[in-house]
Structure formats: C-alpha cells, structure tokens
Amino acid sequence: MIAFTKGHGTGNDFVIIADPDGALELSADQVAALCDRHFGIGADGILRVVRSTAIAEGAATLAEEPAAEWFMDYRNADGSIAEMCGNGVRVFVHYLLRSGLATLEPGSTLPIGTRAGVRDITRSANGYQVDLGLWKLSGDDPLVTADGLPVARPGLGIDVGNPHVVVALAEEAELAVLELHRAPELDPALPNGANVEFVVPGEPLVRDGIGHVRMRVSERGVGETLSCGTGVAATALAVRHWAGEKAPDHWRVEVPGGVLGVRMFPAEDGEHVALSGPAQLVYSGEVDLL
Template sequence: MQFTKAHATGNDFVLLADPAGQMDLDAGFIAASCDRHLGVGADGLIRAVPSHWMAKGRRLLAEHELVSTDEAPVWFMDYYNGDGSVAEMCGNGVRAFVHFLAAEGLAELAEGEELPIMTRAGLRAVRRVPEGYAVGMGVWSFIDPQMAAEQASDSLVKASSQHEPRPALSISMGNPHTVVALPDEASLEQLNLTEAPTVEPLPPHGTNVEFVVPGSPLVQHGVGQVRMRVHERGSGETLSCGTGACAAAAATRVWVADDAVDTWKVAVPGGEVTVSFAAREDGAEEVTLAGPATIVFTGELVP
C-alpha cells in the first residue's frame, strides 16, 4: 500500500490514493499507521477516493449537481483522526489533500483555479494561491446560539496545568471547537496539553479546544493577529489546526465586537495561516482559510 506523508503548517497526515474505492481501512490499522513510534507518525490519515464510491459523496454530488466518474472523479477526503476515529473536516488536511492529488497526477490545479472537494462536512472549494491553497470553509456558527448571544460564553474549560477553569465559546466549522482566551503569552506557553482539557458542558460529539492570545497590537494595518495552541479530539496537541484557526478568529471577533476586521493572521506552533470572513445577504459569514502544504516523503505501508 503506497502512502505519502504531508503536512500543512505542521499538522501532518498519512495520505492514501484509492481511485477504485477498494481499500478497507479499520480503526486499528489507521491508529497503527499514525503512531509516531511504531508507524509512520501523523495527526491523521486521509484516503483519496472518488465521491461516487462513498454514500455521503453520492448525496453531495446530487445536492450540488456534480458528476463524478472513474475517468473524471470529484474527490472525497475520507479523513480519520490519529486514533482511528472518523472526523468531519480538517482545514489543514484539505490543503495537504489537494497538494497530494496534484503531486500524484490525480488532479490538475493551476494558480487561480478552483477544485471541488467533498468532505463529511460538505463541499469545499480549494483555490491555488501564491501562499499555497485557499479553502472555502463554509459558514461558521455557534454550537449553542442562545448561550453565546447572552454572554459570548457557553462553557468552562480547564487544562491540567491551570488552577481554575476559564470561560470559553464553542464554534462550529462543520466540526466542533471550544475557544478559550488567555491573558498573555506566558499563559499560553505554560499550558500542559498532553492531556485533554476538561470542557463543561461538553458538546455532544466532543470538541477540539483552542487556547488563544491576542496579538500586540490586536489589529495592525487592518489585519487581526492572534496566537493559538490546540488540543484536537482523537489526536492530542497538534502543531496546527485549520478549522481551529477559523474558530479562534471567529471567537476573537465576537469577544472584541470588531467584525469590521475581516482578515486575521493566526500563528500556530507550525507556522501561520490566514483566515478571512465574508458576509452573506442572510447575515451569516463565509470563512476562507489560506496557507501552505508540503509533501515530506513517500513509502509503503504493510497492513
């Protein structure tokens, strides 16, 4: 089984091409492949499969009136966390996925062009840009709209290194995130994220937890700036999280009541990504995530 190892701002993945939709991947094999001591080592595994071989993919094709064939596939990003659990979406993973498709000759994408990618969170359009790839991430929303509207907080979060829980805001990017604001860089650096933070109440399907610190200044030349560390469900602390960066920027805009700032630079341990917001007529906001993707090496997995 041929594989490729790739990363996007340090969020790393094992990628497999399955153009005939024949791979049978179980959670044990995925977890073993992602194990950093006994396997390849990765935050997650992504299978590239034509959408017409996936039940969810076929529904999305019909919904968006797209046609996928073996000769001209619309690719589905079949994504799993490092522990083998199924995940809805990964913003960094989409960039690594499209970079992999292009490197393998499975898709062509010139600068400025877009490629439709199906995910469990829906259709995502990926555009080639000078800094790498820009992904249309869809609309962000509150997981608990009533609580968020009342107090811009819906839960309490505590990392094992913290003495007291801190208020947090839960954001959906097609997958769940809970964002916690910290007062300074030292607080961010001192976090112990080797264990999953406790979240009360916990969203129904679990959550990724982002700890953020505002830049100094918060806004420079019309662009917002934040730093972030993240604990991803099913993976632990990772060097980056694309959907988490979007959630962190969205939560910060809510807290500072400054939705006039539409572009945000989010610094993560693995680099930097750009998050942009665009208002729709119905008042919702579309989110775009842009950043690089890099192939590290290729090899062969033995099931």
C-alpha cells in the same frame, strides 16, 4: 503492502493513501497503528483519497456539487472519523495535483467532498485557500479545565463544519505553561467532543487592518498538534466576536507550526470563512497494513 505519502500543513501531518475506487477498508485499529509515532509512520491523521462515487458519503457530495470528483475520507489519529480538516484538505489537494489526479489553474476552483459538505479550494500566494463555508456560534459554551490553568475558563463554541471551543487567555505566559498532553475537560461535556483552542491576542491586536493572535490546540482524537486549520478559523472568528463590530475580517493566526491566514466574507447563503496556508509532501513509501 500499501503505498502511502506523508504530507503536512504547518506541521499538522497526515498519511495519505490513494484508494480511488474505494477498495480499501481501514479499521480504527489500522488507522491508529499507521499514525503511531513510535511503531507506525506517525501522523495526526489519515487522508484516504477516494472518488465520491466510491464512498457512501459521496452521494451527498455529488448531490451538492456534481463536479466534486474526489472525497477526503479523513480519520483522526485514534481511528475515529472526523467531519473536516482545514490543513488536511489543502494537503489533500496538493497531493491530487502532484499525482496528476486533478488540475487547478490560477483563478479556478477545485471542489472537494468532505463529511462537512463540499469545500472549494483555490490557489493562494502562500499555497491554497479553502472556503470552509458557513460558520455559526454553536451555543455550546462550556467551562474548560486544562493542566497548567489554575482555574477553569469559559469557552466559546464555534461550528465551522466540525465543533470547536475557543478559550481566551490573558497573556503569553499562560499559553506557554499549558500542558496539553491530556485532553482539556469540558463542563458540560459535549456529546461529540470538540477541538479546544487557547488564544492570546497580539500586541497590538490589529496592525494595518489585520488581526493578529497566537494559539495552541488540543484536537479531539489526536491531542495537541502543531496546527489545526479549522481551529485557526474558529479562533479568528471567536476573537472577532469578542472584539466587537469594528474588528477586522482578515486575520493572521500564529500556531506552533507556522502562520495561517483567515478571511471572513459575505456569500449568497450568509457569511463564509476561508483559510489559507501552505501544504507540503514530505516522502512516499510502502507499509504493511496489519
């Protein structure tokens, strides 16, 4: 039996397993079984809470930031390893604080290790803000085919520590009829796959200096989810890119699970993008690990 906690960020849900000393090795099949919504606990992924000193990838974390005691070992629902999760890292930090494993005073920062590098988390008015770091246009701009779209649409590749392809739709009706039970197809296919976001602009796009958009997402290794934090950031970045130089640096992105905030800001090493939103813990229990 292992102890777990269930948590979510705007409906993007996770099974959290505390393994501070790195004693637990989860196979892909075990992760998939835990995340199964019919025969397991049910989740979009697993967050293993492990000290950076107790996981191989933690060496790079500690070299980047010696104060990053904790590492977020994130697995997709199919058991595959993912670099980062914007909703997951907020839930991860919320668990650390609620469990007494870390503290985060107002105005201070908590660094967390991930496979995409160290991510700095602060408190925000609606929960937590995570600095996702540098972003870039990946140069991967495939055509995207999805059930419900009559023709393939061009996508814009955005890298925010993990790969995304963002597709612009013309109206709400196109967003509503999408069928994302099957993963969208990318042409050409990307070697490591990508999360795919479909976005429609708000009416108007900008209100009171803040951009407004709606999106749905298909996450690689998971399928459609109610929210995707890094996908929200990628969506805001893509729409700002399309909108041109006068587009704002603050965005509100509506997903099926709620609303998240995105902010772009200059840093010493280039422009960073930050994501803010809530995190909740739902229940705790024990489960057999087969």
